[in-house]
Amino acid sequence: MDTTNRLPLDLVYQREATQGDSLYMTQPLGDGKVAEYTWGRAVDEARRVASYLKSLNLPEKSRIGLISKNCAQWIMTDWAIWMAGHISVPLYPTLNADTVNYILNHAECDVLFVGKLDDWDMMKPGVPESVRCISYPLSPPNDFETWDDIVASFPPLEGKTQRDPDELATIVYTSGSTGRPKGVMLSFRNMAFSAAGGTQVLNLGPKERMLSYLPLAHVFERTFVELGSLYAGFELYFAESLDTFVQDLQRARPTLFLSVPRLWVKFQHGVLQKVPKQKLERLMRMPVVNKLIKKKILKGLGLNKVKLAGSGSAPLSNDVLDWYRALGLELLEGYGMSENFAYSHMNRPGRSRTGYVGEALPGVDVKIAENGEVLVKSPATMMGYYKDEEKTRETFTEDGYLKTGDKGEIDELGRLKLTGRIKEIFKTSKGKYIAPAPIENRLMSHDAIEMVCVSGANQTQPHALVVLGEEIRPKAADENFRKELEASFKDLIQEVNKSVDPHEQLAFITVVSDEWSVENSFLTPTLKLKRNVVEDAYQEKVDNWYAKRQPVIWQ
Incomplete structure (x- = not known):
């Protein structure tokens, strides 16, 4: 099926007509039970919810919010909002009440779909009383109208809703590492260009299977999972919870698996807890057992059917990339932003280069500014920031390129390497500039x-704050284990310091005992570090750490 120049809703109706009886989504319900949605059932339920939205007589192009962990209803809601002529506003399922309130008020949402959530009681106070709420089958207890009642009570919206390609389709509020989230306005054309281009470059077809578990409120998951499945016609499975993640993976047996760096690292740590690194490397050098070991590890991770694995949202260390590639999983990094619907650069199978985020995707024009900033332009580039013309102007060059805020360089084959964030670069007391990302x-x-955060503005040399892996933390209470770990960190400092310029050499590593999480605002909902929050949390202790003159400090 040619999906070029087809808008998302065109594809919804096309799948309904041509694949109505084919399985599309598998939704865990708990206790090992699942609900299965064919394309026909999914579109029928979306049409019925669209009828309900039409019955509310909302102003044309109203903003409608949805806050939920990933589930089948999330995707059907997006379609229903578009069918009813409105604009979808996804909210991350981990936001606090204050941010929920800010987004719902800023977007002037009239209606909110409330789905599967871990901490609804914490969020609920942020929902204005004027907002009409609808609950999904897996929602926390509430007295809202329910999805199932609406589906049972309303007839399907007939016909095919036509939306203009340049019409606003969705407002994506960036998780932002600083300040209030900004509302990225994306048109149907932006979304279509990104989804069609991404699926064609990756050569995705209806036989793929994907597990949806990264937040659908984020453009990475929305582009390659929600719209990817729509444009390629493949099956989607949802994760029930962190506790059942391995079972969910094994049910889905994905052929395409995307994740973020923190989770790739966690998977690796889980394997290395069972088989120490040195032992694993020794086994991998033995031709007889090499294939068996690789197969066993990938099967244990639920990734043995994966033909394409990707990482995005933040940089992944070269060592981790090489480790997965040694297992036979060519982990491909990609690069994109909310502002271009995750469509910018991607490594291609067989053409990847460790440390690079790949080549510009078809239709993407890229150049490096005089200050080293990566500038991109494509039909996937946003319409602007909602209700913020000044910020929109600041984000574009005069000739229409999007300022990414990332520094980068391009190699002879057109592959992009990111060398740090323009705003993250800090100056030492010696007047030297340091980009923390490569050292991290x-x-x-x-x-x-x-996790790690390299800091040191206005100090003589930088330092690093590190959080130990979940499995390592309890062991660090043992004195002998701690001594071994400390010795290995001293070696690590020496190794890193040999590979960087003198002004970038680390003074010390501080091992922090705190947890950095989304809940305490140290991380964004996509698990990126909020550098300013981390630095502020330890600011008062920094001078004392430097005064100690020790290579490893335990906090």
Whole structure:
């Protein structure tokens, strides 16, 4: 099926007509039970919810919110909102009440779909009383109108709703590492260009299977999973919970698996807890057992059927990439932003280069500014920021390129390497500038480290804050284990310091005992570090750490 220049709703109706009886989504319900949705059932339920939305007589192009973990209803709701002539506003399922309130008020949402959530009681106070709420089958207890009642009570909306390609389709509020989230306005054309281009480059077809578990409120998952499945026609499976993740993976047996760096690192740490790194490397060098070991590890991770694995949202350390590639899983990094619907650069199978995020995708024009900033332009580039013309103007060059905020360089084959964030670069007391990201990537090669933040503005040399892996933390209470770990961190500092310029050499590593999580605002909902929050949390202790003159400090 040719999906070029087809808008998302065109594809919804096309799948309904041509694949109505084919299985589309498998939704876990708990206790090992699942609900299965054919394309026909999914579109029918979306049409019925669209009828309900039409019955509310909302103003044309009203903003309608949806807050839920990933589930079948999330995707059907997006379609229903578009069928009814409105604009979808996804909210991350981990936001606090204050941010929920800000987004619903800023977008002037009239209606909110409330789905599968872990902490609805914490979020609920942020929902204005004027907002009409509808609950999904897996929602926390509430007294809202329910999805199932609406589907049972309303007839399907007839015909095929036509939306203009340049009409606003969705407002994606960026998780943002600083300040209030910005509302990225994306048109149907933006979304269509990104989805059609991404599925064609990856050569995806109806025989693929994917597990949907990264937040659908984020463009990475929405482009390659929600719209990817629509444009390629493949099957989707949903994860029930973190506890059942391995079973969910094994049910889905995905052929395409996308994740973020933190989860790739966690998977690796889980394997290395069972088989120490040195032992695994030794086994991998033995031709007789090499294939068996690789197969066993990938099967244990639920990734043995994966033909294409991707990582995005933040940089992944070279060591982790090489580790997966040694297992026979060519882990491909990609690069994109909310502002271009995750459509910018991607490594191609057989053409990837470790440390690079790949080549520009078809239709993407890229150049490097004089200050080293990566500038991109394509039909996937946003319409602008909602209700913020000034910020929109600041984000574009005079000739229409999007300022990414990332520094980068391009190799002779057109592959892009990101060398740091323009705003993250800090200056030492010696007046030297430091980009933290490349140093952080080198530190992440240590298999006991789960997260790291390199800092040191106005100090003589930079330092690193590290969080130990979940499995390592309890062991660090043992004195002998801690001594071994400390010795390995001293070696790590020496190794890193040999590979960087003198002004970038680390003064020390501080091992912090705190947890950095989405819940305490140290991480964004897509598990990126909120650098300013991390630095502020330890600011008062920094001078004292430098005064100690020790290579490893335990906090």
